[in-house]
Amino acid sequence: MPLLPGLIGLGLATGMTGCVTRSPAPAKPRLAIILDDAGNENGFYDEIFKLPRPVTLAIIPHTPWAAPLLRRARQKGMDTIGHIPMQSPVTNEIFVVTTNMTASEIYENLTAAIDSLPGIRGINNHMGSLVSTDPASLAPVMAVLKAKRMFIVDSRTTRGSLILKTAQERGIPCLAKDDFLDSEGGADRMRKHLSYLLSVARKRGYAVGIGHVQNLEAILALGDFMREHAKDVEFVGISQLIQAD
């Protein structure tokens, strides 16, 4: 069997070389940035639509600019979700979901809110520190999402939030925010949050950050960050991220 050693040798050599050269490049970490509170006139929408990479616009239903923003986002191929006001101890807000509504009231309110934003595939919560810790309020929320085959992103406005757990139990696609980008401070602080998100994404493959449409400094810092990391990070809409996993 004179050929055998030669074949084995050849096989090993080419096989090993092939393994090394053909191994796929590691996938880029994916970063989904959601910009909350869209729909009122106080947002820096022109700057958001000029961002060099994809973000998700989270639109509050029944706000004056909800419909035109949704149209504009669609024209530009920008991802959108519904940003649903859920009760927190703050009292000067109109909430879609409160803890003293009946299950059917919550079901109807949330259905109407979602239907006012045609084409969205998911929601996150605006405020909601009371609702997100109340299983009785979350049950009809999840029932609507189940019926509409939608996902939810837990904005995690409180540590005790049960949104993720409840959604998982009902088989509803869900992710939770890893960090708020602009809860305090200016561009420097924002960059720290973005670097933190990047470190999470490098470890886990993805990360989810939430900023706000009213914060011009943060939006501009986000644009700089996107340009800086254009090659090593894949910026994605949350709808793309959540439906891919």
Ligand SMILES: [Zn+2]
């Ligand atoms: Zn909000």
